[in-house]
Amino acid sequence: MSRSLLRFGWVRQVVLAVFFIAVALYFIIPLYATFRFSLQAKRGELGFTAYANVLQASDFAESFSLSLQTALLTILVSTLLIVPTAYWVQLKIPRARSLIEFFTLLPFVIPAVVLVFGLIRAYNGTGLTDSSRGIYTLMVGAYVTLSFPYVYRSVDNGLQSIKVRTLTEAAQSLGAGWFTILSRVIFPNVWVSIINGAFITFAIVMGEFTIASLLSQPTFGPYLYQLNSSKVYEPSALSLLSLGLTWLCIALIQLLGRRSGQSRTTVF
Amino acid sequence: MGAGMAGLTTIEVSKAEAPPSLRRRFGLWWSWNWLGLLPFVLFIIAFQLMPALSIVVKSFQDLNGNFTLENVNSLNDPLILGAYWSSIKLSFLTALGGAFIGFFVAWGVTSGYFPKWIRSAILSFSGVASNFGGVPLAFAFVATIGQTGILTVALKSIGINLYPDFRLYSFNGLVIVYIYFQIPLMVLIMAPAFEGLRKEWSEASENLGASRFQYWRYVALPILFPSIAGTFALLFGNAFGAQATAFALIGGGGQYSVITLLVGSQFSSDTFNNPGIGNSLALGMIVVMVVTIFIYSFFRRMSSRWLKVGGE
Numbered sequence: 001m002s003r004s005l006l007r008f009g010w011v012r013q014v015v016l017a018v019f020f021i022a023v024a025l026y027f028i029i030p031l032y033a034t035f036r037f038s039l040q041a042k043r044g045e046l047g048f049t050a051y052a053n054v055l056q057a058s059d060f061a062e063s064f065s066l067s068l069q070t071a072l073l074t075i076l077v078s079t080l081l082i083v084p085t086a087y088w089v090q091l092k093i094p095r096a097r098s099l100i101e102f103f104t105l106l107p108f109v110i111p112a113v114v115l116v117f118g119l120i121r122a123y124n125g126t127g128l129t130d131s132s133r134g135i136y137t138l139m140v141g142a143y144v145t146l147s148f149p150y151v152y153r154s155v156d157n158g159l160q161s162i163k164v165r166t167l168t169e170a171a172q173s174l175g176a177g178w179f180t181i182l183s184r185v186i187f188p189n190v191w192v193s194i195i196n197g198a199f200i201t202f203a204i205v206m207g208e209f210t211i212a213s214l215l216s217q218p219t220f221g222p223y224l225y226q227l228n229s230s231k232v233y234e235p236s237a238l239s240l241l242s243l244g245l246t247w248l249c250i251a252l253i254q255l256l257g258r259r260s261g262q263s264r265t266t267v268f
Numbered sequence: 269m270g271a272g273m274a275g276l277t278t279i280e281v282s283k284a285e286a287p288p289s290l291r292r293r294f295g296l297w298w299s300w301n302w303l304g305l306l307p308f309v310l311f312i313i314a315f316q317l318m319p320a321l322s323i324v325v326k327s328f329q330d331l332n333g334n335f336t337l338e339n340v341n342s343l344n345d346p347l348i349l350g351a352y353w354s355s356i357k358l359s360f361l362t363a364l365g366g367a368f369i370g371f372f373v374a375w376g377v378t379s380g381y382f383p384k385w386i387r388s389a390i391l392s393f394s395g396v397a398s399n400f401g402g403v404p405l406a407f408a409f410v411a412t413i414g415q416t417g418i419l420t421v422a423l424k425s426i427g428i429n430l431y432p433d434f435r436l437y438s439f440n441g442l443v444i445v446y447i448y449f450q451i452p453l454m455v456l457i458m459a460p461a462f463e464g465l466r467k468e469w470s471e472a473s474e475n476l477g478a479s480r481f482q483y484w485r486y487v488a489l490p491i492l493f494p495s496i497a498g499t500f501a502l503l504f505g506n507a508f509g510a511q512a513t514a515f516a517l518i519g520g521g522g523q524y525s526v527i528t529l530l531v532g533s534q535f536s537s538d539t540f541n542n543p544g545i546g547n548s549l550a551l552g553m554i555v556v557m558v559v560t561i562f563i564y565s566f567f568r569r570m571s572s573r574w575l576k577v578g579g580e
Contacts, residue, residue, distance in 0.1 A: 114509075204399065
């Protein structure tokens with residue numbers, strides 16, 4: 001560090017230091033303020049009352065478990081769709097790769113609010129919009145497509161690092177069918193990539209607000225928003241808990257990446 | 269039928285020189301293996317293409333399904349144009365700010381300016397903060413510079429009054445909040461690009477007598493430029509499509525609006541006395557996003573000539 005610092009004149013060093021400190025403060029102060037704010041629930045003293053209130057509320061538990069269930073379902077569907085598809089593309093039709101990549105990037109082109117609007121209008125009057133089960137299906141479907149860019153990229157990277165063709169031919173020569181190859185050869189070999197994509201998906205779904213609230217689903221995001229109209233300090237406590245959950249997911253991804261020796265997965 | 273047969277025979281005759289016919293080309297391209305992609309493609313059609321197509325088609329239909337330009341024409345309304353304009357302005361400014369600040373942070377992370385532990389802390393924090401959008405982020409800023417926020421109160425005690433001149437629920441407020449997830453995204457994408465700058469390039473230019481400034485001006489920045497421009501487009505789209513943060517800060521109604529809030533408000537109420545207008549509002553957003561992603565992929569292809577960016 002000191003060596004490279006010698007290259008910069010001291011004026012430039014001061015400017016850089018001030019700049020980086022300002023940036024650091026910009027990121028740290030809101031987190032500190034949220035924390036400090038969340039401790040003020042009891043008048044005149046600092047304590048974890050807001051956290052206790054939030055965690056004991058029954059509607060918190062309900063919304064949180066609905067989000068949990070939705071996230072797990074999303075991960076399941078997304079993995080079952082992406083792993084065979086990515087495997088098939090690598091093995092049989094590599095020329096389809098750019099097409100699949102294009103499809104997985106569609107969620108970036110169609111913003112969530114537009115997607116929900118389109119879904120409601122496209123399936124207006126069908127079972128998907130008439131029943132609560134149908135609307136829940138729409139929500140999970142929307143989340144699955146949101147997860148595609150992350151899950152596909154992660155799984156595709158994982159498949160590239162193993163010898164797909166050799167493994168497949170070896171399994172075939174031992175008499176394995178496609179189902180056995182996928183479930184007992186491919187899945188176990190890319191499980192780190194799957195978990196990787198799963199954690200990002202988990203973090204996204206747990207905190208998602210737009211799609212859930214526009215479809216009137218009582219998940220965690222809308223619950224947090226509604227809490228703000230009745231409570232002052234509890235929303236801060238819950239925001240921090242939600243951030244902590246995201247942090248945990250990212251930390252686990254990095255831990256997994258380090259242990260398996262895979263390169264760090266970037267967002268894009 | 270007869271004409272078709274005649275056509276076929278002439279192709280047979282001139283096979284040697286003629287380029288492969290459409291059917292032959294299709295035959296080379298097609299294989300039954302494509303059917304393996306069916307589940308994935310059907311899912312994409314059901315949950316991405318159908319909704320997008322429905323928006324496009326219904327933008328040009330009246331209530332009875334006849335063709336009309338009325339929905340698109342009624343976008344010419346001061347409130348709607350204003351919302352588009354503030355969204356574009358907001359996205360442009362926060363992309364610019366996020367890209368500028370994120371550029372230097374990414375440089376600091378990869379150049380050895382920071383000690384190693386800070387470097388990995390910044391990278392993992394960026395992973396978290398780029399996902400830290402929506403309602404929790406809005407609440408964090410309310411707790412910081414809202415009316416009773418910690419920073420507001422602290423500044424007041426030393427004689428600086430943020431309010432009533434500043435309002436968090438305004439354009440400037442949104443800029444301050446959006447930058448929070450824009451910078452980390454820039455850092456995440458630019459850090460690998462910086463790592464792609466080879467040491468040999470800097471050494472070579474030094475050997476040829478170039479100053480640090482000349483190295484950055486004539487070597488590093490031109491190489492990084494496509495990455496910067498591509499990421500800028502991505503940040504723009506990121507802010508343009510964001511709804512949750514704005515909704516948590518401003519709410520569905522209000523005098524000041526961005527386009528995502530306007531589209532969201534079309535679910536519950538019919539502000540414009542025309543149910544078709546929601547479609548054309550959404551169509552406008554899709555058009556902006558398509559242009560943005562087109563620019564992004566153009567620069568991405570350009571940058572992959574020099575650098576491997578994006579964890580590939």
